[in-house]
Amino acid sequence: LNRRNSISCIVQICRVVYAASQMTRMQTTKLFAVEF
Incomplete structure (x- = not known):
């Protein structure tokens, strides 16, 4: 692996x-909206 590939x-x-x-x-957030 050369550096560009790893980056x-x-x-x-x-x-x-x-x-x-x-x-x-x-x-x-959807779950919290359903709960409250």
Whole structure:
């Protein structure tokens, strides 16, 4: 692995983690809205 490939891989992983956190945040807010 050269440096550019590793950096792009890290960026892709960060994007996936960010998208997953956004989805879970939306789901939790929906659950809270239903509860209250």
